[in-house]
Amino acid sequence: MITIGIFAEDKPGVLYKIADIFLKRKINIESLTVSKTERKGISRFTITVNTDKETVEKISKQLYRIIEVVKVFEAEDKELVYSELAFLKISATNPLKRREIEDLVELYNGKVVFVDKDSILVQKVGREEEIDSMLNLLKPYGIKEVVRTGRIAVLKSEEKLKGKFEKILPSPSYVAKLELSAIKALEHAGRNIKGSISLAQGTPDFLTPNFIKDSAKKAMEKSLTDKYTSGYGIDELRKAIAEKVRRDNKIKADYKNVMVTHGATEALIATFMGVFNPKDEVIVITPDYASHITQISLARYGGRPVFVSMEEKEGEWVLNLEKLESAVNHKTKGILICNPSNPTGKVFSREELKGIADIALRHNLFIITDEIYEYFVFGGKEHISIASFEEVADRTISIFGVSKAYAMTGWRIGYIVADERVLKEVFKVHDALVNCPAVVSQYAALSAIKSGPEVPKKFAKEYERRRKIVVEELSKTDKIVLPKMEGAYYAFPKIKDVEDDYEFAFRVLERAKVAVVPGSAFGKGGGGHVRISYCKSEEELREGLRRLVEYVENNRRMSNYK
Amino acid sequence: MNKAKSEKRKAKKLEVRTKPITGADLVVRTLIRLGVDTVFGYPGGAIMPVYDSLLDYTDKINHILVRHEQGAGHAAEGYARVSGKPGVCMVTSGPGATNLVTAVADAMMDSVPMVCLTGQVPAQVVGTDAFQETDVIGVTAPITKWNFQITSAEEIPFVLEKAFYIAVSGRPGPVVIDITKNAQFEEVEEDKLQHFDPKKDSPSYQPIYEPNKRQIKLAGELINNSERPLALIGHGVIISGAQKEILEFLEKANIPGACTLHGLSAVPVDHPCYAGFLGMHGNYAPNMMTQEADLLIALGMRFDDRVTGKLEKYAPNAKVIHIDIDPAELNKNVKAEVPIVADVRHALQALLKHIKRRERKEWFEKMRKYWKIEEEKVIKSQISPAQDSIKMAEVVRRISELTEGKATIVADVGQHQMIAARYYQFKRFNSFISSGGMGTMGFGIPAAIGAKVARPKEEAIAIVGDGGAQMTIQELGTIAQERLPVKIVVLNNNFLGMVRQWQELFFERRYSFTYLLNPDFVKLADSYGIKAKRVKERKDLDKALEEMVKTNEPYLLEVVVEKEDNVFPMVPSGWPLDKVLLSPEGLKS
Numbered sequence A: 001m002i003t004i005g006i007f008a009e010d011k012p013g014v015l016y017k018i019a020d021i022f023l024k025r026k027i028n029i030e031s032l033t034v035s036k037t038e039r040k041g042i043s044r045f046t047i048t049v050n051t052d053k054e055t056v057e058k059i060s061k062q063l064y065r066i067i068e069v070v071k072v073f074e075a076e077d078k079e080l081v082y083s084e085l086a087f088l089k090i091s092a093t094n095p096l097k098r099r100e101i102e103d104l105v106e107l108y109n110g111k112v113v114f115v116d117k118d119s120i121l122v123q124k125v126g127r128e129e130e131i132d133s134m135l136n137l138l139k140p141y142g143i144k145e146v147v148r149t150g151r152i153a154v155l156k157s158e159e160k161l162k163g164k165f166e167k168i169l170p171s172p173s174y175v176a177k178l179e180l181s182a183i184k185a186l187e188h189a190g191r192n193i194k195g196s197i198s199l200a201q202g203t204p205d206f207l208t209p210n211f212i213k214d215s216a217k218k219a220m221e222k223s224l225t226d227k228y229t230s231g232y233g234i235d236e237l238r239k240a241i242a243e244k245v246r247r248d249n250k251i252k253a254d255y256k257n258v259m260v261t262h263g264a265t266e267a268l269i270a271t272f273m274g275v276f277n278p279k280d281e282v283i284v285i286t287p288d289y290a291s292h293i294t295q296i297s298l299a300r301y302g303g304r305p306v307f308v309s310m311e312e313k314e315g316e317w318v319l320n321l322e323k324l325e326s327a328v329n330h331k332t333k334g335i336l337i338c339n340p341s342n343p344t345g346k347v348f349s350r351e352e353l354k355g356i357a358d359i360a361l362r363h364n365l366f367i368i369t370d371e372i373y374e375y376f377v378f379g380g381k382e383h384i385s386i387a388s389f390e391e392v393a394d395r396t397i398s399i400f401g402v403s404k405a406y407a408m409t410g411w412r413i414g415y416i417v418a419d420e421r422v423l424k425e426v427f428k429v430h431d432a433l434v435n436c437p438a439v440v441s442q443y444a445a446l447s448a449i450k451s452g453p454e455v456p457k458k459f460a461k462e463y464e465r466r467r468k469i470v471v472e473e474l475s476k477t478d479k480i481v482l483p484k485m486e487g488a489y490y491a492f493p494k495i496k497d498v499e500d501d502y503e504f505a506f507r508v509l510e511r512a513k514v515a516v517v518p519g520s521a522f523g524k525g526g527g528g529h530v531r532i533s534y535c536k537s538e539e540e541l542r543e544g545l546r547r548l549v550e551y552v553e554n555n556r557r558m559s560n561y562k
Numbered sequence B: 001m002n003k004a005k006s007e008k009r010k011a012k013k014l015e016v017r018t019k020p021i022t023g024a025d026l027v028v029r030t031l032i033r034l035g036v037d038t039v040f041g042y043p044g045g046a047i048m049p050v051y052d053s054l055l056d057y058t059d060k061i062n063h064i065l066v067r068h069e070q071g072a073g074h075a076a077e078g079y080a081r082v083s084g085k086p087g088v089c090m091v092t093s094g095p096g097a098t099n100l101v102t103a104v105a106d107a108m109m110d111s112v113p114m115v116c117l118t119g120q121v122p123a124q125v126v127g128t129d130a131f132q133e134t135d136v137i138g139v140t141a142p143i144t145k146w147n148f149q150i151t152s153a154e155e156i157p158f159v160l161e162k163a164f165y166i167a168v169s170g171r172p173g174p175v176v177i178d179i180t181k182n183a184q185f186e187e188v189e190e191d192k193l194q195h196f197d198p199k200k201d202s203p204s205y206q207p208i209y210e211p212n213k214r215q216i217k218l219a220g221e222l223i224n225n226s227e228r229p230l231a232l233i234g235h236g237v238i239i240s241g242a243q244k245e246i247l248e249f250l251e252k253a254n255i256p257g258a259c260t261l262h263g264l265s266a267v268p269v270d271h272p273c274y275a276g277f278l279g280m281h282g283n284y285a286p287n288m289m290t291q292e293a294d295l296l297i298a299l300g301m302r303f304d305d306r307v308t309g310k311l312e313k314y315a316p317n318a319k320v321i322h323i324d325i326d327p328a329e330l331n332k333n334v335k336a337e338v339p340i341v342a343d344v345r346h347a348l349q350a351l352l353k354h355i356k357r358r359e360r361k362e363w364f365e366k367m368r369k370y371w372k373i374e375e376e377k378v379i380k381s382q383i384s385p386a387q388d389s390i391k392m393a394e395v396v397r398r399i400s401e402l403t404e405g406k407a408t409i410v411a412d413v414g415q416h417q418m419i420a421a422r423y424y425q426f427k428r429f430n431s432f433i434s435s436g437g438m439g440t441m442g443f444g445i446p447a448a449i450g451a452k453v454a455r456p457k458e459e460a461i462a463i464v465g466d467g468g469a470q471m472t473i474q475e476l477g478t479i480a481q482e483r484l485p486v487k488i489v490v491l492n493n494n495f496l497g498m499v500r501q502w503q504e505l506f507f508e509r510r511y512s513f514t515y516l517l518n519p520d521f522v523k524l525a526d527s528y529g530i531k532a533k534r535v536k537e538r539k540d541l542d543k544a545l546e547e548m549v550k551t552n553e554p555y556l557l558e559v560v561v562e563k564e565d566n567v568f569p570m571v572p573s574g575w576p577l578d579k580v581l582l583s584p585e586g587l588k589s
């Protein structure tokens, strides 16, 4: 007897196709069981046949031809732990015989599971031979009915299951369809490559200023950080934030409009979950930060956002307002803008923001902003918060943070500024997610925000200098086209002749040892581009860019960068 | 023909609609997006919504109306084999779908990428024996690489993308997609639908293209150490587009290479390494050499019984390197010392780095000796016969000369098929198309239609028997309506020749129901408005063939050939290859 184990996608018709392969070779199936496995969407077939090993090998190869089949193994009994379940209904009209039957059942470790006036129902779990021999002994009493499940079997060694599921993603829910951000994937891949330089992740190389750390320490010493605070954050911080947004963002906010969050990331996901229903549509102006896309998909139970891509015109990213408006329909409920934009480095102009505001007003939409890079604008550009336009102040949810402004990415503090009626709803999600933001970080953020815009402005100067380096280095090749960089600290150039930027990014990492993020990760319009973070030290930045330029130059003639 | 390229085929620009559209529209738009430019089909109730949409996209998709669904299937096969793109056909439910079945099975056997869309009754009544309902999924499950029933419009893009991916990737094959009528009527928003990503959405099916490096190294060593190697060139060489690689391989290693039926034209016949055509009616040299070889290098072929003869006696002295993209083919019929799962082109590229040139004078000497024997004993009398009646072989050879070996030859099934394979001197890669695995009579005429549509600039000549011709003769209507300059040569022996040959040799000449009373092919063609001519005597043959090749119109040429001629050499079924017969005399001993 040979046992064949088959793992296959749980789809209609698979059994039919499997059975057909045995039929074609006229092989009788001795037993067959099918059931769910530890993986959602994958079932396991256990089939036993009485034929030679060679034939079984051929059969299992053909089983692989069935598109839905993932893994097949063949095993002899000695390689398996196996068993089946049988129900035997024995005639027992004579009460004297009952006792004998029960003894026999006992002997075989069976179980009497039901008795009536003329029969006994026995349940037996065991190997086929055990069941057969028990059956033989019971025969004289009169067998009325036998039901057997057929064999189920487990391999003793894992060896034959190698590679079983390596091609299958875990799929507990729609979450499995979401991608882990390409930024993280590359950062991760980069770590495994010796001597590689990462221009992938946007973590500034600055350290948190000491005065901020000191105030955190002080708060700890005073035991201010030992207990939960209000989920909205401590009042002093909320007030400082309100003042900051009135001064720097021209948003007419009171501390009641402020909620402190676990970084801008939490602020965004809480907002999406707080204001959108799964069927609502959210328009995302792309290319856009990949996590936004994931966050919206999560809030929409896996439904994707609706993308409106900007157009690259004469070295500038331009938003086509008509196109934006035409994406609005009765299901649309909000527009997300990242300003200054990650990854394009675009800073939206007053006209563009006005246009967006008008559309939101006309169609009654929320506006959600991610303004984490608010202080980093260059070449005389001005950062405008859309919530400063009074007509849309009530429908705008503005999100900021101290991570980039004060080099505090590790402290995880962000904040939301919004109309109280909206904030109340977002708070419910926030409360469920984090209860309250880490208190020690709140005190650190407090001293940061109270110190005013000097620190971020100093950083901005330094970024502006590095921005020049990017222009300088990338202009050494005509294979890379760099659009204007107005803000944030990202360059988002197009690499000529690159079709598959994912493949390109991985190849650059492998061959040139520099990590950049493939543009496709940022949604529609990002294809063929890569994102470069220039918040790195000058030395690293120059070397990383040099490697990139050298790589594209060396591969000029190879269209797909093999 | 380049597979990687055809897979990467960029979607044609087609703006995505944000307003709801019908499933039928979506089917057509998805086809266009997937690069489909030609559909062979036949309408009917259950597919009418899609047909209605087709009318709006006639600038992007060329629909060719056949005369019978089997014709659509074979035409799609011809199209696919010439272009390397999946052939697409579209038919209605019930009889439409069952008429297509032969062609689907044919494509399965010959690894032809094909996507067949069949209409189906509305999902609500599936399973109730509704009018024109057939369980198409059940019927085609054993003869498709994959099949699927679409019951709602939102599945359309995902499933069609998956279908095309499966059809062309790995070992190509036919995919049947059954679309219920309600799904064709349903309205959906195109931009909201899910798309298929082969990396993520196909957990189980992941074809392997790259060979295992260690196996390649081993193969290289075997080749370098071999004194009498023989490469067996199969369909895989053509499918993978290894046009350059195969020649480089044979030349660099200095190895003779023989072609299977579907491997023909992979190597030009005048190439010094070309050893000939393998199998039952193949050339003498490669069959004899197989038995003497110390190494067989099987490239994208599957050791069909028509190639191996008696398995137990096959290649007794040879080690075997077997390269195929389908793992199920390895060790299926012939045990391989070095099995390699890979795309042949990729494998050859890898192998090229490991092989060294080696003189094999004696081995090539032997090959030429065997060729001489066949020339003397078989070929001469076939192409320049002494008797009056015309032989199939001389017709084929004349066509070969007139077209300089560069036409696409589409053969039907029978004696004429073997003769075409043997006597046409192929000089152009991927120029021989025929039904191999199934041996489907009736394949020739419709497949030639598909081949012509795919490569309109190149001559497509169908070589068919009087029996097979009549199985799909109605497609003359398609040729006429499309004004396709397909050339058809009917080699008329008034017999089901191949069967008659077997009756003569193995059934004591008892001709049981193999004689045919034929129509007047010339008049028949004429009734469709197709130019036609009949040749009965050798003196008229050249002129007629020249006229046929010269015209830029559909043309049917009937050549009345010797009635009871036989194809030789022959390895009778179940005989070892070295017992190949050069004439019927051999049978007596």
Ligand SMILES: Cc1ncc(C[n+]2csc(CCOP(=O)(O)OP(=O)(O)O)c2C)c(N)n1
Pocket: B412, B413, B414, B415, B416, B417, B438, B439, B440, B441, B442, B464, B465, B466, B467, B468, B469, B491, B493, B495, B496, B497, B498, B499
């Ligand atoms: C559909 C189908 N039916 C039957 C056969 C069996 N068969 C193989 S060859 C052949 C004879 C073909 O006769 P014809 O088309 O006149 O060609 P010839 O052999 O005379 O060249 C037959 C009947 C087949 N291959 N396909």
